[in-house]
Amino acid sequence: MTVTLSEAHRDVRALAREFAANEIAPRAAEWNAAKHVPIDVIRRMGSLGLLAPTIPEQYGGAGLDATSLCLVVEEIARADAGTSVSIAVQSGLVASPLLRAGTEAQKDEWLPRIASGEVLGCYALTEPDAGSDTAALRTRATASGDGWDITGSKQWISNGSMADVFIVFARTGGEGARGVSAFVTGRAPGLEVGREIPKLGLHTSSTVELAFDSMHVPGHALLGPEGEGLKLALATLDGGRITIAAQACGIAQAAIDLSVAYASERDAFGGPIARFQGVQFPIADVAAQLDAARLLTLHAAALRDAGEPHGAAGAKAKLFASSVAVRAADVAVQTLGGYGYSAEYDAERLYRDAKITEIYEGTSQIQRLVIARDLFGDAAR
Numbered sequence: 001m002t003v004t005l006s007e008a009h010r011d012v013r014a015l016a017r018e019f020a021a022n023e024i025a026p027r028a029a030e031w032n033a034a035k036h037v038p039i040d041v042i043r044r045m046g047s048l049g050l051l052a053p054t055i056p057e058q059y060g061g062a063g064l065d066a067t068s069l070c071l072v073v074e075e076i077a078r079a080d081a082g083t084s085v086s087i088a089v090q091s092g093l094v095a096s097p098l099l100r101a102g103t104e105a106q107k108d109e110w111l112p113r114i115a116s117g118e119v120l121g122c123y124a125l126t127e128p129d130a131g132s133d134t135a136a137l138r139t140r141a142t143a144s145g146d147g148w149d150i151t152g153s154k155q156w157i158s159n160g161s162m163a164d165v166f167i168v169f170a171r172t173g174g175e176g177a178r179g180v181s182a183f184v185t186g187r188a189p190g191l192e193v194g195r196e197i198p199k200l201g202l203h204t205s206s207t208v209e210l211a212f213d214s215m216h217v218p219g220h221a222l223l224g225p226e227g228e229g230l231k232l233a234l235a236t237l238d239g240g241r242i243t244i245a246a247q248a249c250g251i252a253q254a255a256i257d258l259s260v261a262y263a264s265e266r267d268a269f270g271g272p273i274a275r276f277q278g279v280q281f282p283i284a285d286v287a288a289q290l291d292a293a294r295l296l297t298l299h300a301a302a303l304r305d306a307g308e309p310h311g312a313a314g315a316k317a318k319l320f321a322s323s324v325a326v327r328a329a330d331v332a333v334q335t336l337g338g339y340g341y342s343a344e345y346d347a348e349r350l351y352r353d354a355k356i357t358e359i360y361e362g363t364s365q366i367q368r369l370v371i372a373r374d375l376f377g378d379a380a381r
C-alpha cells in the first residue's frame with residue numbers, strides 16, 4: 001500500500017487548509033453555539049471549487065479526484081466537522097450518483113450549479129423504519145401521467161432544509177432491493193421539509209425530516225434504470241464512506257492539535273503537563289493511529305481513482321478512522337481536564353462531533369458486515 005500525493009494534491013490541500021484556518025476555524029465555536037453555518041461560507045467553498053471538487057471540468061467543476069476530495073474534507077473537518085458535511089453530501093452523495101447514473105440532460109441541468117454551490121443538494125435514502133436495512137424502505141413512487149408521484153417520509157437528511165436538488169430513493173416495484181428506483185428532482189408541490197432534528201453534535205450541519213405527499217416528478221427525473229436505485233445508493237455509499245473516513249481524520253487531527261497545544265501550556269506540579277508520560281502517551285498513541293487511518297483513507301481513495309473495487313477498502317477506512325476520531329477526542333477531553341468538559345473549549349465539541357462518524361453512511365457494525373462479505377463472499381450472507 002503506497003500513497004503518494006502529487007503537487008496538485010498538495011496545492012488543493014493548501015487551499016482548503018488556508019480557507020479553513022481563515023474563514024472557518026475562527027468562527028466555528030460561535031456557529032456551533034448558534035447551531036448554524038452561514039450559507040455564504042458554503043457558497044464561497046463552491047466558488048473556490050472545494051464544495052464538489054470531483055465534478056469534471058466539462059460540467060463546470062474542478063475535475064479533481066477522490067484523493068483531492070479527501071484532502072479537502074479532512075482540512076475543513078479539522079476546523080469544523082459540521083461544515084465539512086456540506087462537502088461530503090454535495091460531492092459524495094449528490095454529484096457522485098449523478099455522475100454515475102445521470103443522463104447528459106440531468107448532468108447538464110444540475111452539475112454546473114452543484115459545483116459552484118449555487119444549488120445545494122441532499123441524499124434522501126434513510127426512513128424512520130429503514131436505516132441500515134435500506135432494502136426495507138417504504139417511500140413509494142407510482143407512475144402517474146408523464147412521470148411519478150412520490151409519497152412517503154425520509155429521516156436524518158443532511159442539508160435537506162436548504163437543498164434545491166434532492167436525490168430520492170423510492171419503491172417503484174415490489175418488496176426488496178430490486179423494487180427501488182432513484183430520482184433526481186428539484187423542489188415541487190407535495191414536498192414538505194420537516195423539523196430540524198436536535199442532535200448530540202454536528203451543530204453546523206442541518207438534519208431534517210422530509211415528507212412527500214404525492215409529489216409529482218417528470219419521467220426524466222428517474223436517475224438510472226428503474227429498479228436499480230438501491231444498487232446506485234449502495235455504490236454511492238462505497239465512495240461516500242471514504243469521505244467520512246477523511247472527515248474522521250480531520251476531527252482526530254484537530255483533537256491532537258488541541259491536546260498538544262494545551263499540554264504544552266498548562267502547568268501543574270511546577271511545569272507543563274506535557275512533561276508527564278501519562279499525558280504524552282495517550283496523545284502519542286492516537287497520533288500513530290491517525291497516521292494509519294489517513295493511510296487507509298488515501299489508499300481507498302487511490303483505488304477509487306484507479307477505477308478499482310474500493311467498497312471493502314472504504315469500509316475499513318471508515319471503521320478504523322471513525323474509531324480513531326472518537327478516541328482522539330476522548331484523549332483531548334482528558335488532556336484538558338475540567339476545561340475539556342467545558343462547552344467553552346473545543347475539546348467538548350470534538351467529543352460530540354466525532355461520534356457521528358461511527359454512525360452515518362453505515363454504522364461501524366455495517367462496515368464490519370461489508371468487510372466480512374468481502375472476506376467470506378456468499379458464505380457471509
Ligand SMILES: Cc1cc2nc3c(=O)[nH]c(=O)nc-3n(C[C@H](O)[C@H](O)[C@H](O)COP(=O)(O)OP(=O)(O)OC[C@H]3O[C@@H](n4cnc5c(N)ncnc54)[C@H](O)[C@@H]3O)c2cc1C
Pocket residue numbers: 089122123124125126130131132133155156157158159199202207356359360361362363364365366369
Ligand atoms: C446526523 C445524521 C445525518 C445523517 N444524514 C443522512 C443523509 O443525509 N441521508 C440519509 O439517507 N441518511 C442519513 N443519516 C442516516 C444514517 O445513515 C443512519 O442513521 C444509519 O445508517 C443507521 O441507521 P438507523 O439510524 O436506522 O439505525 P438501525 O439501522 O436501526 O441500527 C440500530 C443499531 O443496530 C445495528 N444494526 C443494524 N443492523 C445490523 C446488522 N445487520 N448487524 C449488526 N448490527 C446491526 C446498527 O449498527 C445500530 O447500532 C444520517 C444520520 C444522522 C444521525
